Amino acid sequence: MTVTERSTDGSYRDRVVAVEPGGTEYISEADRHGKPSQLFWTWTSPNLEFATIFVGMLAVLAFGMTFWQAVAGIVLGTGLGAIAHYFLSARGPLHGVPQMVLGRLAFGFKGNAVPSVLMSVTAGVGWFATNSVSGAFALSTLFGIGPLLGLVIIVAAQTALAFFGHNLVQAFERYSFPVLAVVFLAASVAIFAHADIGNAAPAADGVGGLGGFLLTVGTSFGYAAGWTPYAADFTRYLPATVSGPRTGFFAAAGLFTACVVLEVVGAASVTTGEASLADPTGSFTAELASPLAKATLLAIAVGAIAANAINVYSGAMAFVSTGITLPAHVARALVTVFFGVAGFLVAWWALPDAAHSYEAFLLIIAYWVGPWLGVVFADQYLRRGRPVAHLLYDRSYTNWGGLVAFLIGLVVSVVLFANQEKLVGVVAAAAPQLGDITFFVGFVLAGAAYWVLCRPAITKQ
Numbered sequence: 001m002t003v004t005e006r007s008t009d010g011s012y013r014d015r016v017v018a019v020e021p022g023g024t025e026y027i028s029e030a031d032r033h034g035k036p037s038q039l040f041w042t043w044t045s046p047n048l049e050f051a052t053i054f055v056g057m058l059a060v061l062a063f064g065m066t067f068w069q070a071v072a073g074i075v076l077g078t079g080l081g082a083i084a085h086y087f088l089s090a091r092g093p094l095h096g097v098p099q100m101v102l103g104r105l106a107f108g109f110k111g112n113a114v115p116s117v118l119m120s121v122t123a124g125v126g127w128f129a130t131n132s133v134s135g136a137f138a139l140s141t142l143f144g145i146g147p148l149l150g151l152v153i154i155v156a157a158q159t160a161l162a163f164f165g166h167n168l169v170q171a172f173e174r175y176s177f178p179v180l181a182v183v184f185l186a187a188s189v190a191i192f193a194h195a196d197i198g199n200a201a202p203a204a205d206g207v208g209g210l211g212g213f214l215l216t217v218g219t220s221f222g223y224a225a226g227w228t229p230y231a232a233d234f235t236r237y238l239p240a241t242v243s244g245p246r247t248g249f250f251a252a253a254g255l256f257t258a259c260v261v262l263e264v265v266g267a268a269s270v271t272t273g274e275a276s277l278a279d280p281t282g283s284f285t286a287e288l289a290s291p292l293a294k295a296t297l298l299a300i301a302v303g304a305i306a307a308n309a310i311n312v313y314s315g316a317m318a319f320v321s322t323g324i325t326l327p328a329h330v331a332r333a334l335v336t337v338f339f340g341v342a343g344f345l346v347a348w349w350a351l352p353d354a355a356h357s358y359e360a361f362l363l364i365i366a367y368w369v370g371p372w373l374g375v376v377f378a379d380q381y382l383r384r385g386r387p388v389a390h391l392l393y394d395r396s397y398t399n400w401g402g403l404v405a406f407l408i409g410l411v412v413s414v415v416l417f418a419n420q421e422k423l424v425g426v427v428a429a430a431a432p433q434l435g436d437i438t439f440f441v442g443f444v445l446a447g448a449a450y451w452v453l454c455r456p457a458i459t460k461q
Helices: 036-047 050-061 067-090 113-143 147-164 166-194 209-225 228-234 244-270 280-285 290-320 328-382 400-417 426-430 438-460
Strands: none
Touching (some): 036 228, 050 244, 067 209, 113 290, 166 228, 209 244
């Protein structure tokens, strides 16, 4: 593979307790290691956390779904997100670069700065803050300390992991997986033992109907698809000879399994009659025996760290891919610290009203990820079988049609179909029973616009 920007030098390899050098360079064969099966726990562990459970709780408490309606929406939304994750993860070993560097194909070097900044903000700040809050509340409840002190502990741990980089993050996901899996499995069994999944009525003040179902699909998709801009970040170190389909399968399977299981458990927990948006963590563990409740709270904190180590790592990676000039050897590590501080400040601000902030955040993620996926997949299809390495680090390469298509999909879908408390689109206001289908519309519009605007130029290359 020929690139116009330096590649790694083979000094990092599979070293775990070492700061990953550089930022967005091509991963040389000397640094490649691992196998596709490791991606199962890479994407299971960060989703074995309370933020995942809360998606299922929202489906029943806020969106007015019965348990089985919630399950259907969760499976559909998560499945769509996992399919997207499959295709993007599969490209990592072949190209050996981060996901947002691959995004330069669709947006050009400079145009790619827009989705890269969006991704770095939603991952390195938004998701970081969201998961930090749940971890902080878990530590607060478990040890009787203030939420702010819990937040400081959580942020320090996850920022340190991300600062060291890829190999330490992967190792943490691997070794936290069995602990998280056992604790959450035991908690799930206990929750279902007390649940009334067949007879519980939906929340009286929920949305209900088709609108509630589509909101459930949207939040489930937003949660799962929120990982897609990171996909190749955690497959680019695999040897170029590994199977692309196997790579995509294990990444998607880990994501789908963890999200569906815990979101369904979250929906079931509401039917126990104890669930509350005011204290979701406390109400979830209320039905558990004391030892299991304490273990679950600890697992929630560990799961938050597992998720945010990935969030702040890839958020920093995306920011570096904008082309900013920093000391090359420590670019990603420096930006990681910045996002750790920024995420802490946002999490501190969100502590008083975490539930409503989370619901809005999930939908906002889907708003921009939908059209971004539309553009990326349209570009990937049009370039199938074509050499692309020469474009990835070419600062003069432009493809403004990609950015235009993305903005068309984003703006039109939000203006017409957004359906949030503080942002209601024209169509959503006239037909509220549609719920929120912004992400679907954005995906289709952006992909179609990219096909029209960019296909002639790509086919001539």
